[in-house]
Amino acid sequence: MAGARVRSSRGILQESLCPFLYETVTIRRPASTRRFSTDPVSREEETLLRRVERETDSPYREYRSKKHDRDKGFNFFRLKSQEVQERRGLPKASTLTSEERRAFQNIRKTFGADTEALSSKKSSASTLGPTTKDNDPSSSPALATSPTDLYDTDVERILTLFAPSSTTFNESEDFDSDRSVESESPKPYAPNLIRAAAVTALTSINHKIDQTLSSNPLSPDHALWTLLNEDILPLITLLQNPISMNSSRFNKAPKTQTERRQSQFRYVQQLKVADILPALSPTDISNNTPTATPATILHNISPQTPLLPLITILYPAATLLLLRTLTAHTPASLYTLALLPAIKDLGPTSYLLAGNTHFYNTLIQNTWDVYSDFAAMDRLLAEMKRDGVGFDEGTLQVLEGIRGDYEADMQRADVGGEDTEMERGVGWWDMGGNREGYGKVSGYWRDMVGGEVERKMWGRGVEGEGVEEVD
Known part of the structure; x- marks a missing residue:
C-alpha cells in the first residue's frame, strides 16, 4: 500500500508540474487535403479543366489564381493590339494641296538648320546637373x-554675339509665280545687309585701334580712351529718339560734362587698389565727351542704311571691342574701370545697349x-x-x-x-x-x-x- 501511495502521489505531482504532457492531443495531418475538399470536381476533371484553360478561353476561370487572372488580362490586351495591327490598313490620303505641300517643304529647308542646332544644344545640355x-x-x-x-578681340566673333548670321529665305522654283498678295506688303530691310555694314564699320574701328596701339607704346590706355570718345561714344548720338523703359534704371537724363567727369573720378577712386595702382586725377579723364560728328564716323556706310538696327549692333560691339583691347594690353589700367561709368553717363540708351x-x-x-x-x-x-x-x-x-x-x-x-x-x-x-x-x-x-x-x-x-x- 505504501508503495502504491507513493506512486500515486508521484503521478499527481508530475501531472501538476507538467500538465502539458497530459493535456496534449496528437494531431495527425493527412497526406493530402484534397479528399476533404467539398469541391465536387474530381482530380481528373480539374486536370482536364486546367488543360482546357491553357488552350482555349474556358468558362471555368474562377478556378485560376490571381496571378493567372493578371496574365489573362495582359494576354487579352496583347491579343487585341495584335488584332488592331492586323486590321490596320494604309493611312488616308493627305488633304494638303500641292501648293501647301511645297510651302511646307520650303519651310523645312529654311528652318531645318535652326531646328537641328536647337536639338543638338538640348542634347548637349542633358549633362546639366542640378x-x-x-x-x-x-x-x-x-x-x-x-x-x-x-578677352577675344576678333571682329567677326564679337559681332556674332550681337548679330548672329541669319538664314536667308531661299525661294525655290516650287512656289507659284503669282505673288500679288505678297507684293502688296512692304519688305523689311535685309538683316545680312545690316550685319555687313556693321562688319565694315567695326573693322574700321579695329584698324584705328591697331594704329593707336602701335603709335602710342608708352601710354596705350590713354590713347584708347581718346579713341573711345572720338569714334565709339558718338555713335549713340545718332539715335535721336532714346529708348524709353518703364524702370528706374532708365529714368535718368544724360549728365553734363562736369558731372560725368566727377562721377567717373569717384567711381574709379572707389575701385582703385591702394598702394598698387597710381592715383588718377580728374583731369586724366577730362576727355570724356564725344567730339566726333556722325558724318565722320560712318563715312564708308551707305546713306540708305537704316541707323537704328545698325547702331544697336555696332555700338555694343565697339564698346566691347575696346574693353577687351584694354584688358588685353593694359589690364591694370584704371581706364578699364572708368569705361562703365562713361557708358552710363551718356544716358539710358547707351547703358541699355553697351551694358550687356x-x-x-x-x-x-x-x-x-x-x-x-x-x-x-x-x-x-x-x-x-x-x-x-x-x-x-x-x-x-x-x-x-x-x-x-x-x-x-x-x-x-x-x-x-x-x-x-x-x-x-x-x-x-x-x-x-x-x-x-x-x-x-x-x-x-x-x-x-x-x-x-x-x-x-x-x-x-x-x-x-x-x-x-x-x-
Missing part, C-alpha cells in the same frame, strides 16, 4: 558649358585676374541682377574659374607645395574677408547664375524666379 542652395562649393556640380574667351552681359563678363573676369577683389565682383554681379542684365554661360565660366583656382591651390597645399607654386597661396584665401567673399561668389552667386543658365537652356521658368534680391 544646382544646390548650400554654400559648400564642392556640393555644386559643374554645368556643361563650352569655354568662352572673354558680355561686357559685364569681361569686366568681372578682369576684376578677378587683376585685383582679385571679391567685394567688387559682388557689386558687379548685384548690379547685373538689379538692372536686369541676364547671366549666361560666360558668367558661369568666370565663377567656375574662381573655384578652379581655389581647388588648385588647396590641392598643391595638400601635396606639400610652396606658396610660390600656387596662384595665390593658401594664406591669401584665409586672410581678411577673402574666405567669406569666396563663399558668396562661388556659392550664392554660382547657384543663382547656374540656375538661370539652366532655365535658359531648357526654356522653363521665369528669369530670377525664387531668388532673393541682393542690395
Whole structure:
C-alpha cells in the first residue's frame, strides 16, 4: 500500500508540474487535403479543366489564381493590339494641296538648320546637373558649358554675339509665280545687309585701334580712351529718339560734362587698389565727351542704311571691342574701370545697349585676374541682377574659374607645395574677408547664375524666379 501511495502521489505531482504532457492531443495531418475538399470536381476533371484553360478561353476561370487572372488580362490586351495591327490598313490620303505641300517643304529647308542646332544644344545640355542652395562649393556640380574667351578681340566673333548670321529665305522654283498678295506688303530691310555694314564699320574701328596701339607704346590706355570718345561714344548720338523703359534704371537724363567727369573720378577712386595702382586725377579723364560728328564716323556706310538696327549692333560691339583691347594690353589700367561709368553717363540708351552681359563678363573676369577683389565682383554681379542684365554661360565660366583656382591651390597645399607654386597661396584665401567673399561668389552667386543658365537652356521658368534680391 505504501508503495502504491507513493506512486500515486508521484503521478499527481508530475501531472501538476507538467500538465502539458497530459493535456496534449496528437494531431495527425493527412497526406493530402484534397479528399476533404467539398469541391465536387474530381482530380481528373480539374486536370482536364486546367488543360482546357491553357488552350482555349474556358468558362471555368474562377478556378485560376490571381496571378493567372493578371496574365489573362495582359494576354487579352496583347491579343487585341495584335488584332488592331492586323486590321490596320494604309493611312488616308493627305488633304494638303500641292501648293501647301511645297510651302511646307520650303519651310523645312529654311528652318531645318535652326531646328537641328536647337536639338543638338538640348542634347548637349542633358549633362546639366542640378544646382544646390548650400554654400559648400564642392556640393555644386559643374554645368556643361563650352569655354568662352572673354578677352577675344576678333571682329567677326564679337559681332556674332550681337548679330548672329541669319538664314536667308531661299525661294525655290516650287512656289507659284503669282505673288500679288505678297507684293502688296512692304519688305523689311535685309538683316545680312545690316550685319555687313556693321562688319565694315567695326573693322574700321579695329584698324584705328591697331594704329593707336602701335603709335602710342608708352601710354596705350590713354590713347584708347581718346579713341573711345572720338569714334565709339558718338555713335549713340545718332539715335535721336532714346529708348524709353518703364524702370528706374532708365529714368535718368544724360549728365553734363562736369558731372560725368566727377562721377567717373569717384567711381574709379572707389575701385582703385591702394598702394598698387597710381592715383588718377580728374583731369586724366577730362576727355570724356564725344567730339566726333556722325558724318565722320560712318563715312564708308551707305546713306540708305537704316541707323537704328545698325547702331544697336555696332555700338555694343565697339564698346566691347575696346574693353577687351584694354584688358588685353593694359589690364591694370584704371581706364578699364572708368569705361562703365562713361557708358552710363551718356544716358539710358547707351547703358541699355553697351551694358550687356558680355561686357559685364569681361569686366568681372578682369576684376578677378587683376585685383582679385571679391567685394567688387559682388557689386558687379548685384548690379547685373538689379538692372536686369541676364547671366549666361560666360558668367558661369568666370565663377567656375574662381573655384578652379581655389581647388588648385588647396590641392598643391595638400601635396606639400610652396606658396610660390600656387596662384595665390593658401594664406591669401584665409586672410581678411577673402574666405567669406569666396563663399558668396562661388556659392550664392554660382547657384543663382547656374540656375538661370539652366532655365535658359531648357526654356522653363521665369528669369530670377525664387531668388532673393541682393542690395
